Amino acid sequence: MSQDTVKRDRPWLMRTYSGHSSASASNELYRTNLGRGQTGLSVAFDLPTQTGYDSDHPLAHGEVGKVGVPINHIGDMEALFDQIPLEQMNTSMTINATAPWLLALYVAVAERQGVDPAQLQGTTQNDVLKEYLSRGTYIFPPEPSVRLTTDLIAYTVQNIPRWNPTNICSYHLQEAGATPTQELAYALSTATAILDAVQASGQIPPDRFTDVVGRISFFVNAGIRFVEETCKLRAFSRMWDTLTSERYGVTDPKQRRFRYGVQVNSLGLTESQPENNVQRIVLEMLSVTLSKNARARAIQLPAWNEALGLPRPWDQQWALRMQQVLALETDLLEYGDLLDGSPVVEAKVQELIDGAHEEMARVEAHGGMVACIDNGYIKRELVQSHTRRIRNIESGELQIVGVNCYQESAESPLTAGEESGIMKVDEKAEREQIESLKAFRASRDKDKVEAALQQLRRAADDGSNIMPASIECARAGVTTGEWSEVLRNVFGEYRAPTGIDISPMEHGDSAALEGVRNRVRKTGEELGRPLRLLIGKPGLDGHSNGAEQIAVKGRDAGFEIVYEGIRLTPAQIARAAQEEGVHLIGLSVLSGSHLELVQEIIQELKKIGASGIPLVIGGIIPEEDAKILQAQGLKAVFTPKDVDMNTIMNSMVTIIRDANGLEAAA
Amino acid sequence: MSLPEADTTADFATAIAAGDRAAIAQALNLLDDKRTEARRKATALLAHLQRDQQNPKGQLIGITGPPGAGKSTLSASLIRAWRRRGLRVAVLAVDPSSPISGGALLGDRLRMQTSAEDDGVFVRSLSNRGQYGGLSAEVWPMSIVMLAGFDIVLIETVGVGQREVDVARLCDTTCYVAQPGSGDSVQFLKAGILEVPHILVVNKSDMGAVATRTLSELAAALNRTHPDGDWQVPVLATSAANGTGIEALADALEEHHQLLQSRQQLATRRKGYQAYWLHKRLLEEYGSAGIEKLGGEKQLLAELESQDMNLFKQYEALRQRLYPDIKDTFA
Ligand code: B12
Ligand SMILES: Nc1nc2c(ncn2[C@@H]2O[C@H](COP(=O)(O)OP(=O)(O)O)[C@@H](O)[C@H]2O)c(=O)[nH]1
Ligand SMILES: [Mg+2]
Numbered sequence: 002m003s004q005d006t007v008k009r010d011r012p013w014l015m016r017t018y019s020g021h022s023s024a025s026a027s028n029e030l031y032r033t034n035l036g037r038g039q040t041g042l043s044v045a046f047d048l049p050t051q052t053g054y055d056s057d058h059p060l061a062h063g064e065v066g067k068v069g070v071p072i073n074h075i076g077d078m079e080a081l082f083d084q085i086p087l088e089q090m091n092t093s094m095t096i097n098a099t100a101p102w103l104l105a106l107y108v109a110v111a112e113r114q115g116v117d118p119a120q121l122q123g124t125t126q127n128d129v130l131k132e133y134l135s136r137g138t139y140i141f142p143p144e145p146s147v148r149l150t151t152d153l154i155a156y157t158v159q160n161i162p163r164w165n166p167t168n169i170c171s172y173h174l175q176e177a178g179a180t181p182t183q184e185l186a187y188a189l190s191t192a193t194a195i196l197d198a199v200q201a202s203g204q205i206p207p208d209r210f211t212d213v214v215g216r217i218s219f220f221v222n223a224g225i226r227f228v229e230e231t232c233k234l235r236a237f238s239r240m241w242d243t244l245t246s247e248r249y250g251v252t253d254p255k256q257r258r259f260r261y262g263v264q265v266n267s268l269g270l271t272e273s274q275p276e277n278n279v280q281r282i283v284l285e286m287l288s289v290t291l292s293k294n295a296r297a298r299a300i301q302l303p304a305w306n307e308a309l310g311l312p313r314p315w316d317q318q319w320a321l322r323m324q325q326v327l328a329l330e331t332d333l334l335e336y337g338d339l340l341d342g343s344p345v346v347e348a349k350v351q352e353l354i355d356g357a358h359e360e361m362a363r364v365e366a367h368g369g370m371v372a373c374i375d376n377g378y379i380k381r382e383l384v385q386s387h388t389r390r391i392r393n394i395e396s397g398e399l400q401i402v403g404v405n406c407y408q409e410s411a412e413s414p415l416t417a418g419e420e421s422g423i424m425k426v427d428e429k430a431e432r433e434q435i436e437s438l439k440a441f442r443a444s445r446d447k448d449k450v451e452a453a454l455q456q457l458r459r460a461a462d463d464g465s466n467i468m469p470a471s472i473e474c475a476r477a478g479v480t481t482g483e484w485s486e487v488l489r490n491v492f493g494e495y496r497a498p499t500g501i502d503i504s505p506m507e508h509g510d511s512a513a514l515e516g517v518r519n520r521v522r523k524t525g526e527e528l529g530r531p532l533r534l535l536i537g538k539p540g541l542d543g544h545s546n547g548a549e550q551i552a553v554k555g556r557d558a559g560f561e562i563v564y565e566g567i568r569l570t571p572a573q574i575a576r577a578a579q580e581e582g583v584h585l586i587g588l589s590v591l592s593g594s595h596l597e598l599v600q601e602i603i604q605e606l607k608k609i610g611a612s613g614i615p616l617v618i619g620g621i622i623p624e625e626d627a628k629i630l631q632a633q634g635l636k637a638v639f640t641p642k643d644v645d646m647n648t649i650m651n652s653m654v655t656i657i658r659d660a661n662g663l664e665a666a667a
Numbered sequence: 668m669s670l671p672e673a674d675t676t677a678d679f680a681t682a683i684a685a686g687d688r689a690a691i692a693q694a695l696n697l698l699d700d701k702r703t704e705a706r707r708k709a710t711a712l713l714a715h716l717q718r719d720q721q722n723p724k725g726q727l728i729g730i731t732g733p734p735g736a737g738k739s740t741l742s743a744s745l746i747r748a749w750r751r752r753g754l755r756v757a758v759l760a761v762d763p764s765s766p767i768s769g770g771a772l773l774g775d776r777l778r779m780q781t782s783a784e785d786d787g788v789f790v791r792s793l794s795n796r797g798q799y800g801g802l803s804a805e806v807w808p809m810s811i812v813m814l815a816g817f818d819i820v821l822i823e824t825v826g827v828g829q830r831e832v833d834v835a836r837l838c839d840t841t842c843y844v845a846q847p848g849s850g851d852s853v854q855f856l857k858a859g860i861l862e863v864p865h866i867l868v869v870n871k872s873d874m875g876a877v878a879t880r881t882l883s884e885l886a887a888a889l890n891r892t893h894p895d896g897d898w899q900v901p902v903l904a905t906s907a908a909n910g911t912g913i914e915a916l917a918d919a920l921e922e923h924h925q926l927l928q929s930r931q932q933l934a935t936r937r938k939g940y941q942a943y944w945l946h947k948r949l950l951e952e953y954g955s956a957g958i959e960k961l962g963g964e965k966q967l968l969a970e971l972e973s974q975d976m977n978l979f980k981q982y983e984a985l986r987q988r989l990y991p992d993i994k995d996t997f998a
Contacts, residue, residue, distance in 0.1 A: 376735070502774055505767050518768055529700035531769070531796065556770040561794050565777045572783035577776065579688065580790055582696040610689035 007335050012328035013290070014299035016093060017317045018264065020045035020070035022430040024080035027070040030314065031085060039321060041091040042123075043301055044081070045069035046103070048541035048592060051138040052568075053099050053485025056434045060570065063597030064541050065431035068311070069095075073438050074480045078106040079113060088116045092123035093168075093262070093299070098140040100127040101153045102484045105471035108161075112476075124165040124218065124262075127153050130191045131170045133374045133497040134383060135177035137543020137567050140485060143374045145492035147198050149467055154195070155204035156468035158213050167195060168220040168262065175222035176268045177546060178387025181233040181353055184222065186360035187370075187379060189240055192217055193248065194370035204466065214249050215256030218298075224266040225281055227288035231340065232349040234288070234295040237261070240354055262299035263289045268546075272308040272641040274403030274410050275422075279305050283323055290327065293338040300324055305415070308641045310423030310623055311593070380500030384549050391550055392506055394644060404644055423623065426593070438480070445478035453477035454487055461491040499545070499566045501552045513647040514558065520654045521559035523667050528584070532657060535583040536564040537574040539602060542592035543567050547619055551587060554646045555653075571598060575605035578614055584657045591620040599630055615660040617653065619643070636660070676708070680715040683816045686755065688789065691816050695791055698808045710979035713808060716815045717976045723933045725814040726924045727940075729838035731826035736846040737870040738823050739778035740907035741916075746779065746788055748917045749819055755787040757813035759806055760823045764794040771796075775823060789817065795824075798951075802833045807944040808978060810837070835862045836943045839936060840923045842866040842916075845885060847878035856888045863893055865900060865923050872904040872911060879904075898926060935972070942971035945982055949989075957989055 017034055020027045031042055047069040049061035055073050056065045065071050072078055082090075087110065096103045104125050108118045129146040132139040139146060150167060157164040171179070171188035179187065199205060199213055221237065223230045238259040245251040265285035270278040282302050289297040302323060304316035312320075327333060340346045364370055367378040374380075393399035400406050416422045453474040460470040474484055525531040534555050536548050545567050552564045563581045565573075578586050590598060595618060606612045618630060619639035627638040636656045643649055655665050682690035697709050730738050742758060749756050760775035771794030781788045791813075796803045802824055813820040824834045826843070835841045843864035845852040856863070867889065869882045886902040893900050901919050905912035927933050946967055950958055961967045974981060986993050 496777055496780060499774065499777065502772050505765060522769065526701075529702035529705050530696070531794070552772060556765055556772050557768050559768040559770040561764075561771045561773060561792075563773050563776065563792055570783055576783050577790075579692045581773075581776075581792060582692055582699065611692075 010293070010334040012334060013297050013324075014041045014091065014262070015039055015321060015324045015328075016041045016043040016262075016299055016301040017321055018043045018045050018095065018301045019317060020047075021068075021311070021424070022066040022070070022427045023434055024070055024072065024077040025083070026066075026427070026430075028081050028083050028085070031081075033314070034317075034321075035085075037318060037321065038325065041093060041299060042085075043093045044095065046094070046096055047071045048138070048543075050103075050481055051096060051099060052541050053102075053140050053481060053489070054541075055480050055482030056431065056438050058482055060541060062601075063431070063594035064592065065434050067426050067593045071430075071434050072103065072106065072481065073434075074441055074478055075106055075109050075113075075475050076437075076441050076478075078103075078110045078475075082110055082114075086116070087111045087114055088120045090123070093126075094124065095126050097126055097129050097132050097136070097138055098146065098149075099481065099485060100125045101149055101467050101471050102475075102481060104153060104157075104164075105468065105475040108472050109475035118161055120163075121161050122163045124168050125153060126170065126220065127167040128170045128191065128195075128220075130194065130370060130374060131173050131187075132543075133495075134187070134380055135173040135545075136170075137545060138541075139495060139497065141488065141492040142495040143371050145488075147195065147371060148202075148464075149488075150195060151199045151202050151204070152467040154199050154213060154216070155202060156466055158205065158209070158216055160468075162212075164216075165218045165260075166216055168218050169195070170220040172220045172222040172264050174383065175224060175266060177383045178268075178390055179383055180386055181224075181229055182356035182360055183382065183386060185233060185236055185240065185353060185357035186364065188219060188221070188237075189244060189357065190361050190364045190370040192219075192241075193244065196249065210249065211251045211253065211256050214245050214251050215253070217260075219259065219261040221261050221263055221289075221297075222266055223263055223285045223288045225269050225285060227284050227291075229349065229353075230285070230288035231292050231295070232346055233353055234261075234297075235292060235340070235346070235350045236353040236357065238295045239350065240357065259295070260298055262301070263297040264301050265289070265303065267303045267307050269401070270303060270307040271401065271404050273408065274413070275305055275307075275309060276413060276415055277403050278303075278307060279319075279323075282320065283327075286323065286327060290333060292340045293336070294341065306422050308621070309416070310621060311426070313424040316424075374497065377498030377500055377502070380498050381503050382500075384500040384553065385503045387546060388503065388506060388550060388553050391646065395646060396511070441478070442480070449477040450474075450479055450483070453479055454483060457484065457487050458491065461488055496566055499549065499552075499564060501549050501556075501562075501564060503553065505557050511647075517558045517647050517650045517654070520651065520667050524654055524658055524663065525559075527663055527667070528657075528661055531561050532559070532585075532654070533561045533563065533581060533583040534653065535574070535578045535581060535586045536562060537569060537577070537586055537588050537602075538567040538590075539569055539571050539574055539588060539598040540590065540592060540594050541568055542590055542594070544589070544591035544620070547591065548589040550646070551589070551619065551649070554650060558647075558650045560650075571601035571605045574602055575609055575611060578606070579609055579611040583614060584661075585653055586614055586616045587653065588616065588618040589620050590618060590622070593621065595620065595622055596626060596629065599633065599635065603633065613660075615656055617656060619649075676711045676715050679712060680815070683716070683812060686786065686816050688786065691757075691789060691812065694812045695809050698812065699805055706979060709808070710977075710983075713811055713979055714977045716811050717978065720938075720976055721934055723814070723937045725818055725820055726920070727810055727814060727820050727822070727837070727839045728920060729822045729824065729834035729841045730844060731824045731834050731841065731864075732844035732868075733846050733849065733851065734825050736844045737907050738825075738844050739775040741844060741868070741870055741905060741913075742775075742821055742823055743779045743781075744905075744907045744910060744913045745821070745917060745920075746781065748913050750785065750787055752917070754818040755816070756789075756819045756821065757817040758788075758790040758821045758823065759809055759813065760790065760792045761795050761802055761806065761825070762792065763825060764796050766797065769797065770794075789813070802837070804944075804948060807837055807940060811978065835864070837940045839927055839933065840865045840920055842868060842920065844868045844870050845881060847871050847874050847881045849881070850884075853881075853884045853888045856885065863889070863900065865893060865895075865898060866916070866919050867900060867902045868905055868912075868916060869902070870905050870907055873906040873908050897930070898923065938972045938976060941976050941978060941981075942968045944978075945971055945985065948982065949985055952986075953989055960989055961985060 048064045054061045154166040157166040169192045171184035241259040242257045245257040302320040304312035304320045457470040555562045615636045617637040764771040773792035841864040872878045
């Protein structure tokens with residue numbers, strides 16, 4: 002067959018998850034990326050925007066514009082999409098607790114651009130349940146959160162029919178340690194919980210309910226075990242097809258199709274020998290493209306320097322090019338499904354389906370998906386799976402090239418450069434954003450703002466759909482913080498279970514662990530009382546994996562562990578350390594705001610007369626920042642390179658011994 | 668760790684009574700510390716704090732019940748109610764330790780959600796450190812410190828079946844929190860395994876019918892007069908989730924406190940806790956043979972209850988009596 006007669010499938014949507022510093026800087030980036038052949042936008046918001054704070058809120062300090070773009074009001078949103086015609090765009094927004102608000106801003110900007118909102122296409126992630134389990138940007142308790150989710154769904158199905166109102170995410174669950182079976186089970190349980198809630202809300206006429214089912218899409222993960230992952234996606238398709246037909250009576254096969262986007266696994270991307278991440282990413286991409294009948298609709302890839310810090314435009318371009326090479330150069334898109342009829346694949350798919358059904362039944366037995374958030378069942382299961390993974394890496398049962406085997410390496414030219422291979426966020430960004438926010442606030446019609454907020458409060462109270470009032474707020478110039486504050490007052494705020502209260506692992510013991518345990522016990526005896534360790538997650542950072550694993554390991558090593566979960570203020574952490582009489586504070590920060598947060602904690606400790614407690618930190622800390630922190634008095638800085646948990650525990654014991662005038666050996 | 672050392676025991680005690688958080692934290696660390704020098708200081712501090720034996724301060728409340736019943740969440744609601752009433756609150760939250768490593772995950776704080784600005788609340792978590800009875804040995808000495816600095820001291824322990832006996836022996840007022848739908852509490856009450864609390868709570872009343880049923884079963888199973896006499900045990904419904912019944916619970920706790928005060932029973936009771944604690948420590952260390960040598964349980968308790976309170980000193984004196992060879996490091 003000659004090239005030009007071959008009929009090729011249309012490639013998937015290629016996206017790059019991005020946004021930083023400010024709306025205008027991100028707008029420039031988007032327009033460059035679109036120029037390079039990217040076919041959709043994927044907006045990353047900064048953490049204050051995701052958790053409902055304005056850029057000048059004390060909790061936003063150090064986080065503005067860091068991991069995404071700050072959007073405070075309609076002016077920011079307008080700047081973000083400047084010269085990008087919204088009626089032609091397919092925009093994916095990774096936004097959850099504040100999803101109704103960001104969609105409201107998007108609609109209001111469309112109106113200003115003269116675009117009929119009914120034409121808009123794109124996705125709001127709008128899956129809050131996984132925020133409690135993994136991603137961390139929840140605000141309200143589970144029940145009102147589900148209500149906001151369903152309001153957005155009900156609104157778009159009726160008013161913006163081509164919008165994907167929710168992207169049920171199993172991606173983040175795998176990033177928190179989930180196995181393929183768990184991914185299947187929890188994502189599908191979430192989907193039914195949300196659909197049931199939409200149905201129960203009575204906002205959708207029964208004869209239109211199948212349209213809602215048809216709009217549900219998914220955001221999944223693909224790990225390095227790419228054969229199993231391909232099977233997982235086939236299992237997803239099959240289970241969704243059955244579920245939508247049996248549970249919701251959907252007859253149109255198109256509405257039963259498992260539509261999904263992908264970000265491939267990042268948890269397995271390493272800091273050591275980071276060039277190996279490229280192979281990993283490519284193989285993972287295969288698993289979601291290989292099987293035509295279960296192929297992704299949209300793909301975004303992490304970059305080779307994932308575990309080092311934020312990617313630069315060039316790193317992201319490289320990731321985009323991986324997709325383009327697969328779609329355009331290889332013959333993948335010329336064939337039908339390659340795996341249909343394979344008995345090996347079929348058996349694996351069936352095994353995954355059976356396992357997922359069993360786990361879904363356990364979720365039901367624990368009260369259903371929403372109840373399982375607050376009672377901690379699922380979070381514990383995830384922490385347990387992740388602990389198992391980490392133990393397997395420690396023992397060498399799970400081999401990771403460059404990490405626990407083939408560690409020796411020639412010097413890498415990739416990380417040798419001046420800027421150490423990562424993106425540096427503009428330090429002026431926060432200040433400028435705050436200035437422009439203040440100017441915007443001063444320029445608004447105050448009465449209009451107050452009236453819109455009143456309307457929002459009423460809607461929150463009386464249960465009417467939150468979207469119309471939110472769109473009114475967007476038009477009136479309400480800010481992200483104001484919108485959220487109204488809802489915080491009505492719904493209250495929430496702290497999710499940490500899931501660390503799991504039983505000690507079977508086979509978790511080793512000679513190395515025994516050695517640490519002895520040192521922990523002996524040092525406790527020498528200091529007169531058992532060693533106590535506070536693990537603190539300051540700021541808006543939701544990356545909890547590291548803190549959880551250190552907590553569980555610490556317990557298994559004999560420490561008394563105090564850990565209150567994510568998103569504490571420096572003052573709360575300092576206080577807890579004092580009240581609990583801990584020997585050491587271990588901070589965990591992955592969001593990039595470590596310099597600001599550490600400084601605040603040191604000040605708070607001083608303020609309350611507790612500055613004698615030694616501090617260590619772990620997370621994504623670039624080398625030069627590590628030096629700064631150590632100069633400020635931090636006793637140790639741990640990064641993803643430090644994979645041996647026993648070594649970490651041992652260092653902490655040594656630090657405690659040293660701080661208390663005991664000699665290092667014990 | 669180099670917290671500024673108070674010049675004298677008296678200054679230290681004054682700072683604690685004034686609610687100085689750094690001093691209170693330091694005192695709790697000191698009481699936890701088993702080293703000789705620390706014990707010497709702790710002995711002096713406790714003696715000072717226990718000087719005024721006739722007018723014991725504060726209310727010591729034990730909150731117990733099965734895991735997951737909502738004790739910590741309910742404690743958080745109570746703390747808010749007490750703060751609205753202007754009362755200062757300290758909490759000792761006890762969690763079990765791992766039998767394998769001795770380590771522990773102390774998770775109750777998470778549910779307590781205290782504010783970093785409010786100086787009127789202080790939470791210390793404790794592991795039971797493998798001790799039978801759900802309480803660690805540090806609970807009573809630490810309570811003495813907390814009672815000096817706060818109006819209310821709340822001790823949360825996990826109690827299933829027999830396990831809550833301990834906290835009942837160390838508290839002015841015991842509150843048992845039952846889980847709706849679990850027949851256990853009813854069975855334990857009927858079988859006399861469950862020490863009768865002063866207040867029985869069925870939390871999670873927002874669960875509806877199942878909570879109502881448990882409430883009426885418990886009320887029926889319970890002889891409403893407390894063995895202490897003069898106290899009708901209230902059976903209350905609360906929901907820590909939506910805030911109902913919290914004020915009534917706070918009222919009931921207050922009422923029991925007033926009863927103890929008006930009958931001037933607090934001083935005797937506190938001596939009883941101390942005697943119980945001393946007896947238990949010695950029993951653990953020297954077995955029943957040791958207790959026999961000291962005259963047997965009954966006589967020992969009676970003797971202790973007639974003494975002036977001075978916790979660690981009494982403890983050392985008894986050890987000396989058992990084994991005169993032991994160096995009295997605290998003399
Ligand atoms: C998993 C992951 C997630 C998961 C988190 C799940 C969870 N519940 O933790 C999910 C998918 C939810 C997620 C989301 C986001 N992520 Co993310 N994520 C990662 C990833 C891939 C791995 C982190 C991890 O869990 N590693 C496993 C744990 C065990 O390792 P660790 O935390 O590093 O801990 C080790 C050491 O550092 C140390 N340690 C850590 N803490 C402590 C504490 C103490 C006391 C001690 C002693 C030691 C210690 O010990 C551990 C043992 O090895 C990293 C990149 C990478 N490969 O590292 C990005 C990364 C951290 N994420 C990033 C970003 C930007 C985000 C988002 C903010 C994106 C956005 N704009 O929305 C979101 C939002 C999250 C939020 N709410 O804050 C960036 C941060 C950039 C930066 N710092 O400049 C990274 C670096 C990726 C990148 N290159 O862009 N993420
Ligand atoms: N429905 C409901 N759940 C509650 C209530 N109080 C606590 N809970 C939940 O019960 C679980 C256990 O709560 P926790 O306070 O940790 O219980 P503890 O183990 O007794 O301290 C958590 O999921 C709480 O959110 C309540 O009044 N109603
Ligand atoms: Mg508790």
